[in-house]
Amino acid sequence: MSIRKSRDWFSPDYMEQRSKKESAYGLHPLDCYLRKDRIPHIWCPGCGLGVILNSYLRALKNSDISPKETAVVSGIGCTGRTAGYLDVDSFHVTHGRAIPFATGLKIGNRELVTTVFSGDGDLFAIGGNHFIHAARRNVDFNVICVNNFNYGMTGGQAAPTTPKKAQTSTTPWGGFEQPFNLPGVAAGSGAVYVARWTAYHVEKMIESMEEALNKKGFCFIEVLSPCPTGYGRKVGLKTGMETMKYYKENSKIKDGADPTKVALDPDDPECEIIVGKFVDKEAPTYQDERGEIFDQARNELGVK
Amino acid sequence: MMKPGTYFMEGNTACAEGAIAAGCTFFAGYPITPASEILERMAKRFPEFHGSYLQMEDELASITAILGASWAGRKAMTATSGPGFSLMMENYGLGLMTETPCVIVNVMRGGPSTGLPTKVAQGDVNQTRWGTHGDVGVVVYVPSSPQEMFDLTIKAFNTSEKYRLPVVVLSDEMVSHMTEKVDIPKKEDIEIVERKKPEEPPERSLPFCPDEDLVPPMANAGEGYSVHVTGLTHDEKGHPSIDEETQNKLVTRLIDKIRKNADDILEYEEYMVQDADIIVVAYGSVYRAAREAVEIARDKGIKAGLLRPITIWPFPEDRIYDLAKNGTDNFLVAEINFGQIVFEVERCTGGAANTYLAPRMGGNIHTPEEIVDRMEAIEEGKIPDFKE
């Protein structure tokens, strides 16, 4: 006998609960962007992912971008689940490969407003190579990296962003690797828009995401998120609320700061978290540059 | 596409031209010997008709980018060789799971590992079937000449669009680098198949609910259908689901999609098999040597025949069984590896005939004389079984 049956997942109570869930759909102003039978989502109480998704959907709404012209690509992990909740063309691909998928998608159909939603491990560990090349090419899509400082979904293992000395499930005696400075990597690779916020800075996040959605080129926004279950409770931030308060008290907005100098100091747990819009520049996109070369080629070949 | 006519063309060039003739407008690849010529040809030709050539940072990105482009509505292709194909395994599986049409060209070279980059081998055959984790149904074409590189690439696109899966064109270094006569037909004479589109409006559509042929219609991104595509096990709506019934239903359908439509997809060529006592099974560049070997053997009085799989997967199982039951005593599989298709042949004979192997490790194809010697040794009973 399978475990399912003993838990009565298909019992009359469960079925009633399911229908109640579906009937509350449509009340919240952002429900038009959500898949009704997938809410409430699986993210933990106190997780910042819901806040970040909330801001993103608000930015879409404020920019008048309809769900029909939006595409969201996400990788594997808690942040990777984002695609499954959105009632848009959403793609949940393999670990680390959200960016090349989005590259193919955007170049295949330039009308799609494409956003990659993925976590720090997915984008900068296994997906690191793809990130720097997409930034270098300046392909026209946005990348929102939810940085929760660990691999949350698989149980809180250390990631390339985990601060030194932090205890995680694979650094039980404390970590000793230098973590990445994500805005530095993005700016160094050529991204035209680089910003960092925390899940606490909702208004700033919405504004930043709107700017990124309306800007041509590779836009990168890092958002620090509470992860009480995977990471926070091992480093003294037991609930999402404590982490959000920590972000509120320890962050400082410095627009225009040098992205190479905003690393979260791994040796100082009380360090200042510098947030803000660091890079906002203009540069021709991949498609612009290619268009020019192709026009030349077509002229030479005598083809219109 | 190129003007119709007869050309003297390299295999790789013919493959690229076949893709263009089939309507391919997106190519993402990473340079690797012996497939780089396909990339170069695509990069040269694409500006003419607004195609997109992307030089990606690695093969992992290449295969993923073509999946993305396919969902954007393009016909997409990549080309690589053994080491790159190994890297592509995970997302080959993603393409099969999400039922994304696209074409992957694998030009086999000496292996394992870096092996012999500039020399022929046939060591990836089983990898195309079993290389990705989990249970899948695959379609793989094996061209034996530049003409077939052209024709089978078009066919690969058609099959991938019709059955919604990534199709592999499994060439080898010799076929890819040989230059031969290639006839390019008129555009009107080439059959092009497009993917099925959903007939219902978005509110009533189930993106992964199949028709009778087990293939669901495919709505592209941007057409208003808000498809959700995931590599997780999913139900008809495309939403992930972890229960057993969904897994059973989905995986069985992905396998049956090829298995039950095998009659439509399967292709092979036969030469003098009707009265043959010994049938040589050969594919790719070995075909030519095997054919010559059959001629020599016949002159020597050995009743030899030849079976060439054109689709290596699905494999011509029933045909092998029929031949074994109806008078063929021996099958000799000539392949440039340590034995891969020989196991399939042995399985398919069902014990009604003996199976032997004429292996080569890589570097060159068999000579016809080698194959004839092997046939003679089998006739004289000198080889107990193919493990020798």
Place this chain on the structure above:
Amino acid sequence: MDEKTGRGDDEGEEKNREKSMSDEKCYLVENKGKEGNICVITERCKGCGFCIEFCPVNALEFSEKTTEKGYKPPKMNQGCILCGKCEKICPEFSIYLKKKKEGE
């Protein structure tokens, strides 16, 4: 709602909305004297407390009643200014503003 596809028609959705406004799934918090209400879809709330903590005027507090899943949703304390911070900071798409239309 169509059984096969799970998609509804507009009229049906509207009726659903009217129906659920009045029962336990979403409860209205009266905000006397101001131009709207705060609603909480209780079955989505996971009791994280963000709306309560970050309300600029401390207008919300934890309710004593728990939801079906055992979480404590917010309830009105006093003085809501309808700034919408709670709606923006909620991770669950649970709490939202409902500004009264003219003539209500």
